[in-house]
Amino acid sequence: MSSFKIAISSAALSALKNRLESTRFPDELDDSGWEYGVPLADIKRLVARWRDGFDWRQEEQKLNDELPQYTREIEVDGFGVLDVHYVHKKSESGQGIPLLFSHGWPGSFLESRKIIPLLTKGSGGDPVFDVVALSLPGFGFSEGPKKKGFSVPQYAEVAHKLMLALGYTEYVTQGGDVGSRITAEMALHYGGEHSKAWHTNVIYSPPPENDDLSSYTAFEKEGLARGEEFQRSGSGYLAQQSTKPQTLGYSLADSPVGLLAWIYEKLVAWSDNYPWTDDEVLTWVSIYWFSRAGPAASIRFYYEFAHSGQGFGTRSSQAVPTIPMGCSLFPKELVRIPKSWYPSVGNVVFEAEHDSGGHFAAHEEPELLVGDLRKMFGKGGPAFGVVPGRSGYI
């Protein structure tokens, strides 16, 4: 294990600036708004800022100051050793509930930034957590796998082994986007003995066999309709990344503006009117641009998931994790399933519904998300004391 500080070389910084300076922009259709993709004005403004004004060194410094980072080698069965980057912040007592936080795509370890201070410090009646936020292999500053077939079980294995390596033989998890799928796998595979409870902000399953549309509430039908709309107009990236990630990868690796547009479109479309500042966006995208494995690596898991029968619409087995599960529902999440489907996902003991927030819950509504975790794991909560000896209270 080594402690890690983000330190992007000046060569990389000036190379980026060079490319930004020679950006060739497309035109745009009149009055097309966001219909066809990210508007040109947004992209031009962001590129201009990225080129001049955005201070990566300052952002880098802030990240290093806020988030204690490390790297550690993890052996993955059949894939060799991967050097994994992660944030590890203990509560003040050092005896908080061990919590693994998993990001998704187009997220990163950065998504733990706002929830970590809240999770590791409570007030009075709140439980506290020791937080581990990993960079999934192929993301952030983690190495990416070199071989084909690195799919859900492998991501779960890495996260689990990381927790064990840190001395957390028993832990809980929080995940959204693909982090939800990964923590679901952890709950199934390592649940009971190691993973004690799991919380997600994306509860998803394919329709059960006897799917009866007439039994759903209007609210539930609307949620399903949102999912269908996502399929229809918002899942082009998914289709491409699930079939030909390498082809797309050439663009994402070579063109900062291409990468920016590809990710920024989702940051806006998937959040609930979150007031992204330009520098916030650029920090987010810069992590992809400067990532250890390169931006093309981060999208390969879509292909692996789709081709291993372990994709978002499936489970690796028919079994359902039995450990306690919590879910937080945010209105701008991409899909919402009817409550009657919950038993096919997990043993839901905690559910919270919110009026604001979207897909990037930890970043958009950190207080709400942490509030839910405190309720779920706190005294009187349905998952209180799941980790023996680590109730989150001194």
Next chain:
Amino acid sequence: MSTEVTYTVSIPESKLDILRQKLALVEFPDELENSQWNYGVPLADIKRLVARWKDGYDWRAEESKLNKDLPQFTRDIDVDGFETLNIHYVHQKSPVTNAIPLLFVHGWPGNFIEVRKILPLLLQSSPQFPSFHVVAIGLPGYGFSEGSHKTGFAAEQYAEVAHKLMLLLGYNEYVTQGGDWGFLITRTIAQKYGGKHSKAWHTNFPASTPLQFSSNPILYLQHLVTPYTEAEKAGIERSKWFAREGRGYFEEQATKPQTLGYSLADSPVGLLAWIYEKLVNWTDSYPWTDDEVLTWISIFYFSRAGPAASIRIYYEVMHSKGFLQSSSPKPTIPLGVSQFPNELRITPRKFHHNLGKLVFQAEHSSGGHFAAYERPEELVGDLRKMFGKRGPAFGVVPGKNGYEDRVNANL
């Protein structure tokens, strides 16, 4: 008043410099071991092509050949409800006075260059087969044609531009050949201008739909009881492959073309990979030379409207109100279909009757999506059979049956 202006491809040196600069700075991704073509274009292919594009590939020489081989022009065409667009096209008249006027329409990721090999064959004069006057339009937003800046420019508009071009060239009556988007566009031409202007249409991309008992009862029943041929079975497998593994580009281009467009405009290697993948996957082991690929991609890179414009057609067509009903009314003019085994969507042969008045069908044992480029002899052979003296569409264009007068006199 629309005047024709002779066009010479002549990319400014400054643009060539910018391309070279970008190629010098290319940043490559890595690649998974043994991934071959499964995840997309292999890294080795891309590296080799980029190295050639940067050093060795001679755009000026290719440009010169294009200008020599393909007589090109531009002219302004008004589009109802849209702007006046300056349209680029290839036009060559046959030595045979009464040659059949033929409009050739490309698709994506094609462009006017696809007419290159069939052009000399179509122009040939012989008592054995008909000759054609050839017009190969550069679709708006492709090659050296302007693109519209307004939303909603869909199948009807592309059809209108192509049809008006033929009229402006003095071809009041004509026939069409199209594949990929050219299929949809020439079908729209057949629906809107068929009978009076378009006299017959031929396609190598028959996007046929299942037969309905109500409209074709005999064929429907025949289809039910006749086992599929080997070619049909292979075609169904190919279509399944395409639906499962090959439609990512379609989904993105049909929903967020602008987002993708930033990559395609800014990154030559990104554009190269995006298109080259199709040039290989959609053809039937066509032995592309590197320079052939690079010329094809360079036309996109140097295109007048920029590479991002060419993909908007997917969004527009898929969002156009008439799209779901676009197969009706069925065109009534004669239809010819040429089937190549590596086409992307292959349906049972009987389904082609659903497209319209099927009078000609040909089956080939090799060739793919870019039929005019991969199998020019076969494609032209089919057109000659369809429109020739004993063909089902002989003489569809009154006074222009494709043969010399002395042949006409002997009939």
